[in-house]
Amino acid sequence: MNPSMAITEAPGLFTADGLTGLIFLVMMAVTLIGGIISCCAERLVRAVAGLIVCFIGVAALYYFLNSPFVAMMQMLIYVGAVCITIAFAIMLAAPEENKKNGPAGPLSGPLGFITAGLITIGLIVMAMRAKFTSLPKVNDGTMKEMGIQLLTSYSMVFELISIVLLIAIIGALVLARAGRSK
């Protein structure tokens, strides 16, 4: 499907565009369902499973945005590394399963719903009012272009992120060392 093409009428279901649209909607649903599972799950492991479903849906959306590289990085880093680390932490911490939270205040439910509803309505209004213009294509989104951009225009951001990671590694080492001497 050509994204810059203005869609005047809905394509038939069994055309290529229709099927692409259907898959897009399914992936939207997968993302949302994953998010809902990870918020509502009572067992922590299921929350991680929901998070994985959500990440896979997001990766599929990146693929739809014509950047398979970002989609695959999403899979490799978020599903393959972040979720595995979270799951590992859960296993090591061995939480009590089916643990309920303490009694909530009488207003917490309605207030939560009102906040969520207001934010949703606000976002919908914003999306409806906004005028979507197709921006000029910066580059073709390939790995090579991204690498060049990361090491030239965005090298400062790139280096700062690596410093954050370095600090995280040092922190992990300090924590692990303290645990070992006990």
Add this chain to the structure above:
Amino acid sequence: MSLTLLNVIVAVVIAIAFAAANAAYLVWAERRGAARIQRRPGPNINGPFGLLQPPLDGIKLMTKQLMIPGGADKILFMVAPVLAMAPAIMSFVTIPFSQGIAAHNMEIGVLMIFAFASMGAMATLFAGWGSRNKYAVMASVRAVSQNVSYEIPMLITAITVVMATGSMDLKTISLAQAGGFWHWNIFPSLHSPLMPISFIIFFICSLAETNRAPFDLGEAESELVAGFHTEYGSMGFGLFFMGEYANIVVGASLTTILFLGGWDCPFGIFPGVWWFLLKIYILIATFIWIRWTFPRTTIYGLLNLSWKILIPISLFNLLLTAGLLKVF
């Protein structure tokens, strides 16, 4: 447009069929190979050379009862075997078997295979945790720590090859090595003198990533009953088994493409899919041979091998290759 769609569907069906057929018949090959190494006949009754054994095994497994232990996390328990098989099949979509035979050639093929391979650890984790069995949990913790630590040297060696070729496209990587074995990435005088060592590191990592002996700590039957699939019976167990073999085929294919020239003939004549298949089956035979020759290592030995030996060497080769590419 509909023709492209048809192409994709046919290609995906072929990829699934290839993965499933290999998974089924490699079980037979493994049992025959094990028997040969242990000087006994192996399964040789059903059909010629026992070739009917895999379908009969499948029927047997499917007629068994699938029991879900009480207190198990039912959803995770059911999802885990599917997760073990699905990423391997996804990887087949991008593997080129020869110049014309590839379901969907992607510019980022290497990355895609690693992205899906990293999902395999989730299957082990969910299987272990969902079973609510202490042996299964211990085995899955072991298997996942092993998978995570061997993914790093594997990715670093893959990056070395990608850097030398200048592409992540599996087809481009294969074509860059065309024209005889002295053009293959494994050949030491081409990119870096450490390339044969990189190949060995990659091979060891693919053994460890697929949970094969001597690194099958996740299913150490002498300490952990049967490891992460202790509670699985019937086809749930069958799927784990098939997933393991499908992953082996993916690992062997990736090794062949990255280091052994893909479908290129060693002497530069008649390149084609037969050379690719020959190479991956030689690698798989080596997998089987190693499994029945070496005893299992310990978990500490395994993790030390990765973090203290394989990662430093592969990092050094990465730097060396980068330097040599810059100089020459």
